[in-house]
Amino acid sequence: MRSEKAPAGQRRRRRWSPGWIVGTAVLCIAATLFGVVGYQALVESGHGSHVSGHGSRYVDPAYFANVTDFPTAPPAPAVRPGGSTGYWRVDCGRNQEGRHNSDNVVISPGMVGGAHHVHDYVGNVSTDAFSTDQSLAAAGTTCGGDDKSTYFWPVMRIPGGTTGPGAYGKILVPDAVLIEYRGNPLSDVVPMPRFLRAGTGNPHGYTSGGVGTEHVQWSCSGKREHVGQQYPRCPSGQQVVRVFDFPSCWNGRTTDSADHRSHLVFPGASGACPRGTFPVPRLHVELSYTLPPGVDYAIDTFPEELDSPITDHAFYIDVTSEASMATVVDCVNSGRHCDS
Numbered sequence: 498m499r500s501e502k503a504p505a506g507q508r509r510r511r512r513w514s515p516g517w518i519v520g521t522a523v524l525c526i527a528a529t530l531f532g533v534v535g536y537q538a539l540v541e542s543g544h545g546s547h548v549s550g551h552g553s554r555y556v557d558p559a560y561f562a563n564v565t566d567f568p569t570a571p572p573a574p575a576v577r578p579g580g581s582t583g584y585w586r587v588d589c590g591r592n593q594e595g596r597h598n599s600d601n602v603v604i605s606p607g608m609v610g611g612a613h614h615v616h617d618y619v620g621n622v623s624t625d626a627f628s629t630d631q632s633l634a635a636a637g638t639t640c641g642g643d644d645k646s647t648y649f650w651p652v653m654r655i656p657g658g659t660t661g662p663g664a665y666g667k668i669l670v671p672d673a674v675l676i677e678y679r680g681n682p683l684s685d686v687v688p689m690p691r692f693l694r695a696g697t698g699n700p701h702g703y704t705s706g707g708v709g710t711e712h713v714q715w716s717c718s719g720k721r722e723h724v725g726q727q728y729p730r731c732p733s734g735q736q737v738v739r740v741f742d743f744p745s746c747w748n749g750r751t752t753d754s755a756d757h758r759s760h761l762v763f764p765g766a767s768g769a770c771p772r773g774t775f776p777v778p779r780l781h782v783e784l785s786y787t788l789p790p791g792v793d794y795a796i797d798t799f800p801e802e803l804d805s806p807i808t809d810h811a812f813y814i815d816v817t818s819e820a821s822m823a824t825v826v827d828c829v830n831s832g833r834h835c836d837s
Contacts, residue, residue, distance in 0.1 A: 581680025698810030
């Protein structure tokens with residue numbers, strides 16, 4: 498049917514039917530309620546998962562490979578005179594408390610559910626979409642010392658069942674979470690500024706063709722010389738390991754940037770920072786999971802990323818005091834191995 502235009506200069510009057518008004522009200526209420534209950538649905542249902550025509554979740558078999566088929570990790574850059582060889586290790590627990598949400602305060606502050614998938618948190622106990630520097634500084638922490646930093650990444654699940662609440666498997670708690678601040682092979686490091694934001698990996702790595710994913714790897718606990726970007730099949734008795742290396746060359750001016758990346762970038766292959774940037778302690782995180790042999794598993798992703806392992810990522814906000822950061826830097830630059 499062809500629609501008719503109103504004569505020029507004449508305003509058409511829209512008739513609002515009772516059914517349209519009721520329907521609109523329902524949609525508005527539903528949109529509001531999602532901010533309250535939508536997160537729980539994400540936790541229970543594994544938002545963004547593959548669902549077959551029979552209603553069961555599956556993980557694409559092409560996402561998996563035997564760890565022995567992974568390439569050998571390249572050697573670390575050679576340490577030269579003046580390099581900083583120490584590390585500072587902090588224990589922040591494994592998120593045994595089950596702190597999760599689908600926010601991302603680094604990328605989409607103020608937006609509830611902005612990640613469209615569920616994150617694991619360790620460290621600062623208050624982190625959500627509405628966190629500020631002030632609220633983070635006032636909150637408690639699961640870390641040793643006075644490290645109130647926040648560390649987060651997508652949850653991992655074992656899928657199974659049919660569609661419906663709880664159908665896609667419960668969230669896995671890592672057996673171990675390793676958090677280290679490391680040095681630079683060519684020089685001393687300088688302190689991170691408080692409230693520095695950082696991220697590694699690309700949450701849209703699948704749809705972007707792998708851009709920005711090279712600093713997040715998968716491996717097995719007994720085959721650490723092999724790293725790859727598929728979900729590893731590990732030999733019996735070995736754990737699945739997720740490895741995150743963060744950028745460590747700071748612009749010396751800001752704690753964030755418009756793209757949330759350009760203020761803190763990765764060093765070159767030799768470990769040298771680009772001109773105009775300064776080496777700060779390099780954050781290195783590893784997550785280890787014990788899984789039944791041959792079981793399928795997957796991280797939470799954006800729906801369009803289809804559970805791909807190449808979308809793995811992690812984020813960080815530094816909420817250590819200046820005095821504590823100075824202690825970290827002294828440990829790293831002096832070549833010591835320290836625990837908080």
